[in-house]
Structures are given as C-alpha cells and as structure tokens.
Amino acid sequence: MKNDNQIDRLLNAFIDGDLSLREQNEVKRLVPHNAEAAKRLNQLQKCRQLLQSLPVSKAPETVLPAVLEKLKEREVEQKLEPVRRFLGSMQLVVRKSLAVAALLMLVSGLAVMIYYIVSPLPQKTNIDIGSGLIKPPVLTARLELKAKTPEATYAFAKFFEDKFAAAFTTQAAADGKSVYTLTANPEKIAGLSGGLQKVWQDFSFAALSVDTNEPAKAIVVSEIKPNQFVEILSQKNLNRQLKAADYYSILNNSKRPGTTSYPNDIPVPVLAKDESREAALPPPIIHLTIEISPE
Numbered sequence: 207m208k209n210d211n212q213i214d215r216l217l218n219a220f221i222d223g224d225l226s227l228r229e230q231n232e233v234k235r236l237v238p239h240n241a242e243a244a245k246r247l248n249q250l251q252k253c254r255q256l257l258q259s260l261p262v263s264k265a266p267e268t269v270l271p272a273v274l275e276k277l278k279e280r281e282v283e284q285k286l287e288p289v290r291r292f293l294g295s296m297q298l299v300v301r302k303s304l305a306v307a308a309l310l311m312l313v314s315g316l317a318v319m320i321y322y323i324v325s326p327l328p329q330k331t332n333i334d335i336g337s338g339l340i341k342p343p344v345l346t347a348r349l350e351l352k353a354k355t356p357e358a359t360y361a362f363a364k365f366f367e368d369k370f371a372a373a374f375t376t377q378a379a380a381d382g383k384s385v386y387t388l389t390a391n392p393e394k395i396a397g398l399s400g401g402l403q404k405v406w407q408d409f410s411f412a413a414l415s416v417d418t419n420e421p422a423k424a425i426v427v428s429e430i431k432p433n434q435f436v437e438i439l440s441q442k443n444l445n446r447q448l449k450a451a452d453y454y455s456i457l458n459n460s461k462r463p464g465t466t467s468y469p470n471d472i473p474v475p476v477l478a479k480d481e482s483r484e485a486a487l488p489p490p491i492i493h494l495t496i497e498i499s500p501e
Contacts, residue, residue, distance in 0.1 A: 391489050
C-alpha cells in the first residue's frame with residue numbers, strides 16, 4: 207500500500223510537470239516495462255482530462271466577501287492570541303497575589319486579637335484630681351536574697367512570674383547572681399501574703415533597700431521577713447511605705463533580749479493633717495529589683 211501511494215504521487219507529479227528532467231526520463235523508462243505503472247498512469251491521465259472537461263460555474267458574488275471576512279477574522283484571532291495568553295497569565299498572578307494578601311491580613315488580624323486577649327491590662331498611670339493631671343509617685347526598692355539551694359532561686363522566680371506575668375522580667379546576671387525586675391502596684395503586692403512564706407523559707411538572708419527622696423540615702427531593712435516585705439510595699443501611700451520601711455529597719459536592728467524573733471505586725475499608721483493630701487494621690491508604682499545569690 208505504501209509503494210502504491212508513492213507511485214501515485216510520482217505519476218501525478220509527472221502529469222503535472224513537477225518532476226525534474228532526470229525524474230521524467232526515469233518515469234518514461236519505467237512505464238513501458240511495468241504494466242501496473244502504465245495502467246495507473248493511464249487512469250490518472252483520464253481523471254485529469256475528465257476534471258478539465260467539467261464546466262466551471264461562477265461563484266456567487268457574496269462568497270468572495272464572506273471568504274475575505276473569514277480570513278480577516280482568522281488573522282485578527284492569530285494576532286490577539288498572544289495578548290489573550292498574556293492577559294490570562296496576568297489574571298492568574300493577580301488572583302494569587304490577592305489570595306496571599308488576604309491570607310496575610312487574616313493572620314495579622316488573628317495576631318492582633320491574640321495580643322489583646324493575652325496581653326496584660328495597662329496600668330493606670332495618670333488620674334484626674336480637680337483640674338490637674340496627677341502622675342502616681344514611684345517607689346524604687348531592691349531586695350537582696352541568698353539562696354540555700356539552686357532550686358530555691360527557681361521556685362522564687364516561678365512564684366513571681368506566675369503572679370505578675372510580663373511585669374516580672376529576668377535581667378542579665380553576673381558573679382553567679384540572678385537578677386529580676388518587677389513593676390507592680392500596692393494592691394498586687396498585697397496579694398502575695400498567701401504564698402510568699404513558703405518560697406521565702408529557703409533563703410538564709412534577705413534585706414530590702416528602699417530609696418527615699420533624699421539623695422544618696424536609702425532605708426535598709428535587714429533580715430526582712432515576708433510579712434514585713436508585703437506590709438511595706440502594700441501601703442497605698444508613698445509616705446506610709448517609707449515610714450513602714452523605717453519602722454522595720456529600726457525594729458529588726460534591735461532584737462528582743464533572749465530571743466531572735468520580731469513582732470510580726472506593724473501598727474497601722476494614723477494619717478496626720480499634712481498627710482491627708484497625700485492620701486488622695488493615686489497609689490505609688492513600685493519598681494523592685496531582686497538580686498539572688500548563692501549562700
């Protein structure tokens with residue numbers, strides 16, 4: 207079948223005059239010696255003559271404009287194809303970009319919601335009294351401890367971290383010391399009285415140093431007990447905090463004869479006339495530094 211097709215193409219090319227002179231001579235030599243090729247050449251020549259004898263009908267006048275219009279449409283389609291492909295690619299890129307942007311906005315929104323849920327409430331640092339804006343006073347203090355065991359330091363830090371969260375932070379330590387900072391108000395300090403005694407008993411030494419308004423002068427309460435620590439810092443008035451620290455500083459330096467114990471409670475100070483104005487101020491903000499070193 208394949209050879210027949212090749213012979214037909216060769217014979218058709220011979221009839222149409224599409225062969226070279228050498229190829230035409232080869233066909234002329236082949237036909238007299240090949241009956242099948244001669245027969246096929248005769249058939250193809252008759253078909254050609256038959257087609258040429260058929261009458262030619264004139265096409266309607268509307269055919270040519272329609273064909274030309276179709277050709278123009280095809281040409282326009284071919285020119286627009288690259289543009290359509292480009293626009294399709296750009297549309298895909300835009301869709302992907304919008305999807306990524308929407309995802310980022312969703313993640314950002316969730317992050318903001320989580321922050322507002324888990325972040326501590328901001329402390330009120332200013333209040334309105336009369337016509338002026340009053341800032342709360344600040345009490346700066348330092349607590350020095352000596353731990354009997356390394357576990358004591360961990361337990362103490364864990365206790366304060368659970369109570370104050372982000373307000374209790376760890377600072378860079380040196381010489382084997384563990385240093386922490388705490389920012390709180392008297393109300394939060396008062397809430398420590400229930401569990402502070404348990405973690406305090408694992409320390410052999412404790413001293414609280416409270417800064418005063420006078421330069422280079424601080425009140426040092428040596429051998430301070432947990433109830434004294436809470437009593438001093440939970441006072442809702444800066445002047446009363448300083449008075450409580452001064453009271454325990456004197457008290458702890460004068461032991462009772464024949465005993466190593468101290469009174470547990472400080473009398474509640476009675477406000478004098480000059481202190482009544484301070485009582486109306488907002489509670490002080492406590493900035494406490496805690497230094498824990500090995501025994």
